[in-house]
Amino acid sequence: MPDAADLDAADPLAGFRYEFFHDASEPNLIYLDGNSLGRMPRRAADLAADLVNDQWGGRLIRGWNEGWFDLPNRVGDRLAGLVGASAGEVMLADSTSVCLYKAAAAAVAARPGRTRIITDDLNFPSDVQVLRAVARAAGPDHEVVVLGSDGVHGPDELLADAIDDTTALVSLSHVAYRSGWCWDLDAVTALAHQAGALVLWDLCHSVGAVPIDLNAVGVDLAVGCTYKYLNGGPGSPAFLFVSSGLPDLVNPIDGWYGSDDPMAFEFDAERAPGVNRFMTGSPPVVSTALVEPGVDLLLEAGMDRVRDKSVALSERFITLVDARLVPLGFEVRSPRDHQRRGSHVSLFHPDAQAVGQALIHEESVIPDFRPPDLLRFGFAPLYTSFSDVDEAVSRTVRVVEGGGVDRWRGPVA
Ligand SMILES: Cc1ncc(COP(=O)(O)O)c(C=O)c1O
CATH class of the missing domain: 3.90.1150.10 (Aspartate Aminotransferase, domain 1)
Structure with missing residues (x-):
């Protein structure tokens, strides 16, 4: 050695x-716990001081028109470069769990008549809980099928057997939080699509650690956190990817930030284009901005x-x-x-x-x-x-x- x-x-x-x-x-x-909370980029400390003292302290409400408003997209577009997405397909918001809910509910609604969501027991508990909440909201005939594994390797063969014409959605963690198992993103996505199902990947443990090419593979939906290998800081917002090829997916939690002009203050506002229609409320400006330094370091590397x-x-x-x-x-x-x-x-x-x-x-x-x-x-x-x-x-x-x-x-x- x-x-x-x-x-x-x-x-x-x-x-x-x-x-x-x-x-x-x-x-x-x-x-050796950067897979849970990444280290702090030095650039983040300087940026935090600027955000708090100069932007919030100095510019006050004017900050919204000086960059805050577009921040979830700006950082999302940078992050898109790490996951093989295009501009306008990734935005930062909420937690992974909430983004997962929005994406899964939208996917299930887009597959009427199909009643099953397929996942596995290597998935993160919050994911399974969220998927069950989505199934519950979709109706009594909907269910989440949790495929059993050996605790280390993903249940490849069970998955192939389980996906059929009752499957609305396949949702898995690309890299499993316990064993580190890494699914073949390409093969599983193709399997889901062959059966007419949509696929939703949780990239928490792979983004910033494993090369990902969402559009090359044809992934429909993906979520991930920014506080692990992206080094975005404790509790930093999650990201959501919605393929531009799925313009009809509907955010289950509409809100003013998902409308095409929040500042028009209209009840019947049109939805925003692209992934922005999946926004709901005000973005957490400081923590969203602090994601960018870590993303930039990975892009540089x-x-x-x-x-x-x-x-x-x-x-x-x-x-x-x-x-x-x-x-x-x-x-x-x-x-x-x-x-x-x-x-x-x-x-x-x-x-x-x-x-x-x-x-x-x-x-x-x-x-x-x-x-x-x-x-x-x-x-x-x-x-x-x-x-x-x-x-x-x-x-x-x-x-x-x-x-x-x-x-x-x-x-x-
Ligand atoms: C794989 C995976 N999915 C989801 C989550 C939940 O993330 P959040 O707390 O941002 O909802 C975590 C948290 O560590 C995770 O590791």
């Missing part, structure tokens, strides 16, 4: 690490280079885990085929929570814990180095061999 320092020295993306804020009081911190590094980091991690952590009771619970894996790797350990706590509190390594027994290690290629990977594994060995599990077993304070 090549030396981590040599790989870091040859890494074309190494310089991006310095585009992110690193707290000088924690020089040894290894942050290029998604192919990001993906190459992501695969190299996670392959190295798995190799080290097999050699050093499997003998200590860990198991890899992510797909081993990198083509079917996103940018995080999940490890089973019977005392995963205690290991995670010990890593955080004793070794300055931040992974995350997903109950009952998984630790997720996320590799954000813009700021994670090959040395971080080696060091995280070494510290995990140290914490387990040093009795950290016993010290941190029990309720988390």
Whole structure:
């Protein structure tokens, strides 16, 4: 295995690490939770000061006509470059869950007579809850079919069997939040379309980590969050993609911002063109603006280079885990085929929570814990180095061999 320092020295993306804020009081911190909350781009701090002091503080209400109003589209158009969408097909708004509701309800309404929404048990709980709410609102004959998996790999064959002429919508997480399973976006989209169904992808765990080409594949609808690999900040707004080929889809939550002229204040306003008709209320200006720096960094880096590094980091991690952590009771619970894996790797350990706590509190390594027994290690290629990977594994060995599990077993304070 090549030396981590040599790989870091040859890494074309190494310089991006310095585009992110690193707290000088924690020089040894290894942050492997960018798949949950990305690091803060330095540019975001400068922009935040400008937004608060100069724009909000100084310009006050005039700010709406000086850029705030178009912000969800402007940032959406930038983000479109990361997911293979066109201008006017992506906007920022709401949370992923709310965007998912809007998109799923619109899709189901566009397939009258079809009563099933197909998903799987690797999907995020909020997604399944939202899809069930959509089915409930659509009527008593509608149902959500949750296909069972082995917990790691997507249920490929079940999916092919389940999609038929009763299917209104197939909605899946492109990369699954627990195992990191990555669906074949192209193949599943084609499968749904062959049966006359629409497809809605949740890109939360893939956007900014995996190259995505929504229009090349013919995807109908997609949603995603901006606080993970896009580094948009805690609770930053979600994004919604609606294909321009589906102009008849109707937003189930109309509101003034989805009309063609909110400032006309008319009850019977026409709907806005493009994805804007899916807006509802006022955009969160500050948090929407702060998404742009992280998106720009990824565009500068290029998604192919990001993906190459992501695969190299996670392959190295798995190799080290097999050699050093499997003998200590860990198991890899992510797909081993990198083509079917996103940018995080999940490890089973019977005392995963205690290991995670010990890593955080004793070794300055931040992974995350997903109950009952998984630790997720996320590799954000813009700021994670090959040395971080080696060091995280070494510290995990140290914490387990040093009795950290016993010290941190029990309720988390
Ligand atoms: C895959 C996935 N989908 C949906 C969500 C929910 O996102 P939000 O809280 O923005 O609705 C999350 C949150 O982490 C997620 O990981």
